[in-house]
Amino acid sequence: MGIPFDTKFMALSWTTGELFCLVFLRWLLFDLLLNKRLRQQTAFFLFCGTGYVLLVCILYGGTDIFCRWLDIYGSLGWFCTSLLWKFFVTLWVGIEGVCVLYALRIYHLVKLRLIGGKFDKNTRTTTHYALVTAIFLLIIFAFYSFYHFNAIHVFQKYGLTTSNLNNMSKFYLRICGVLFIIIEWAIAVIVFKSYVLLKRTHERN
Amino acid sequence: MMDKILLWIGQNFTSDVFRLSTMVQEILWSSAEFFLVLFCLRIANWVRIRRGKRRIVVRYMLFWCFVLINPYLLLTMPGATHDQLMLGNFTILIYTAISEGRDGIAILKGIVDA
Numbered sequence: 001m002g003i004p005f006d007t008k009f010m011a012l013s014w015t016t017g018e019l020f021c022l023v024f025l026r027w028l029l030f031d032l033l034l035n036k037r038l039r040q041q042t043a044f045f046l047f048c049g050t051g052y053v054l055l056v057c058i059l060y061g062g063t064d065i066f067c068r069w070l071d072i073y074g075s076l077g078w079f080c081t082s083l084l085w086k087f088f089v090t091l092w093v094g095i096e097g098v099c100v101l102y103a104l105r106i107y108h109l110v111k112l113r114l115i116g117g118k119f120d121k122n123t124r125t126t127t128h129y130a131l132v133t134a135i136f137l138l139i140i141f142a143f144y145s146f147y148h149f150n151a152i153h154v155f156q157k158y159g160l161t162t163s164n165l166n167n168m169s170k171f172y173l174r175i176c177g178v179l180f181i182i183i184e185w186a187i188a189v190i191v192f193k194s195y196v197l198l199k200r201t202h203e204r205n
Numbered sequence: 206m207m208d209k210i211l212l213w214i215g216q217n218f219t220s221d222v223f224r225l226s227t228m229v230q231e232i233l234w235s236s237a238e239f240f241l242v243l244f245c246l247r248i249a250n251w252v253r254i255r256r257g258k259r260r261i262v263v264r265y266m267l268f269w270c271f272v273l274i275n276p277y278l279l280l281t282m283p284g285a286t287h288d289q290l291m292l293g294n295f296t297i298l299i300y301t302a303i304s305e306g307r308d309g310i311a312i313l314k315g316i317v318d319a
Contacts, residue, residue, distance in 0.1 A: 151211055153208075170220075174226055
């Protein structure tokens, strides 16, 4: 039982990459475009840092504890490992979703500036964004817990085979996959619209 | 209600269905990724022109190579993950962010502060 080393490494490197993107977008939006000082974002960095350290601890030091703690269904040890992996997948959906929110805001700021609209640097505060991020992550992880709690409940109630439980587990991955596609297309469309906007402005000048 | 849905999933979402849906997902995901990389490269090109540098050539060539070999990889590597399939594109994106990121941010800030 336990997650193979390369899977752990991939989980961590992917999380690092996504967190890096999130911090970069946040820095770009608040520090560079809205001129809000970095020290105003201490809570955000503290939250990300603590979360990251906890993830590393769980992945490298606490996987067995996590699995033993959840291994209350006899032969379902593999499902605990699977749950941990799905937790990371859910986390990536969450971080990427938040990245889309920031990218959208940056696009709107630049667009507003280029078309000569009213540019108010105080329209959205850091607290507002932190709140939206927290609510979004809460919904995502509530769904993760709800789905898996019910999957185990159904498995026990109807006396299903482990293969059936595995199918439910795979279906959760597919749900995340659909969300990934939506997020990826959303980012692609934002990048495309940014390109069109910049090109038009360049041609006009 | 939730019980019925999960029961149906448990009995019908077999490995074969999973494999088939993975292929569809990879096609949709890859196409989004290609679209994203293409327009990131165009923006990078725009930044380079503004800075009086030469246009991007090698990265475009690599990009189109990846576009062409992607369907082949999808068909011949059924177990491959999205990351394995898109490794080339990620490399292009990271290189572009490193090489044109600073100029891009400076132009962006110039637009907003103007």
